[in-house]
Amino acid sequence: MDSKVCIVKCKTYDSYETTESLKRAFELLGGLSKFVNRGEKILLKPNVLSARPPESGVDTHPDFIRSIARLVREAGAEVFVGDSPGGFGFKNAGATYEASGIKKMCDEESIELVEFDKAYNVNGIPLAAAAKEADAIISIPKMKTHDLMIITGAIKNSFGLAVGMYKADCHLRAPKPKDFAKCVVDVFECAPPRLVIIDGIVAMEGDGPAAGNLRNAQLILVSNDCVACDAVFSYLVGLSPLSIHTTIEAHGRNLGQADLSKIEILGERLEDEELRDFKLPKTSLLLKIPEPILKLIGKGVKFWPLIDKRLCTKCKLCANSCPTNCIAVDDKSSKIDYKKCISCFCCFEVCPHNAISIKRSLLARFLGG
Structure with a gap:
């Protein structure tokens, strides 16, 4: 895989602005048709952590998902949206979808919104049946810090594909971040997304992923390689890519590229978009x-x-x-x-x-x- 990460600016969640920024990113990557084929069914997998309004910055913004869905449909594919909220078990995601604005957006766009209430087994991991029903997954994480894993981006977003009590079991078996990262990458490896698009228009710094401070990063990251995307994300917030346990683990399994010198950066210059004085979670002390x-x-x-x-x-x-x-x-x-x-x-x-x-x-x- 030739790992490419495209960095584009986007100041707001205005529909026209997000669409134009996404179009530019896709063009730089060779066109959306490289990743989406006509007639395919594409699962859009946002980060829907908890029942918070869009302005809270906790969940992937519904209007960001809307712009992606429209472009994927224009490419001739069918889209549906789904995630499992924070917590464990086969939960009813309805309240979370409602509060986050995602249900309203899906209703307006006539997009199927699914709950991850059914599973199929992959290497002993119960994955959402929606992942099997899709021809491909487009991961749409939120650019945020994370109390346990320091950042939550492309790789961590795939952990939401695991359902039932599996996530709770992972925390019990692997309470240390280094060990828990292996569990996260196990899930990521079962169903790697074809494309990742990080919502960094409004990012979260400090004690994320739900109680941090919002920061107008005004960025969108798009990549064909989740590991490379997280490597770039790490660099932008002042971290060495190989200081993040999920990145180390996925790179070690040859699931993507974490060496910045081997990643082709498109769009904005990496050095120009560094988020200076980006506040990391208190637990980031453990990296130092x-x-x-x-x-x-x-x-x-x-x-x-x-x-x-x-x-x-x-x-x-x-x-x-x-x-x-x-x-x-x-x-x-x-x-x-x-x-x-x-x-x-x-x-x-x-x-x-x-x-x-x-x-x-x-x-x-x-x-x-």
Whole structure:
């Protein structure tokens, strides 16, 4: 594969502007017809984490998906949209689709919107049946930071294809980021997208993927190689591509190219689009400490979730999404049993009210500034 990543500017989610920016990216890559054939059925796989409005920047923006869907249809293909929201089990995604604006967009465009409520087995992994029904997948992640994996982009977005309790099982079996990355790449390898289009018009920095700060990055990344796309994403936010565990793992399996010198950059110059002073999650401190030293002081560098009782509405999404069942919520209180907590931060990700934050040990605060 000749790995290519196209970087184009796009200031807003205005339909005309996003469409023109996407057209330019596709032209630079040789045309959308290189990736979409007439008569095919294409699954558009956005990042739909939780029931938040479009302006929250948590989910892939519905108007961004709309522009892609229209262009794919113009190329002669049929489109349908689907994802599994944060949390575990065969969940009803209806409320998430509704709040995110994706259902409204699909209704307006007469696009089939599917729930990942059926699965088929690939190498022991229950994948959404929609992936099998599609001729190809176009992944449409959001450019965001991630509490556990540092960034969430092209590779991580494919993890949403896993359904049932598989994701919870991954967190239980692999609580450490390096090991969890292997689980993510296992899913990615089962159904690699034909094309990835990252929504970076409004990105999220800080403690993402749901409680970070929005940043007008005004960028769209389009690539035929998810690994290369994440490598470019990493560089743009000030990270070495091979400091990200999912990128390391996927590159090591020859699933894509992570060496920037071997990736053809199209459109804007890479150096011109660096997002200077991009704020990374608190947990990114772990990337800065050499592994031998981290092993020595590891017990002193800790991160854990904390529930703000003033903001908690007792919706129980955190408790229902906890792989170790360490969260108890009743009418009077919301408590975390830290003896059982594995700091996977699933609760932090799914809380729709930002009532859960990440706390650091004294040593972590000292080292992280």
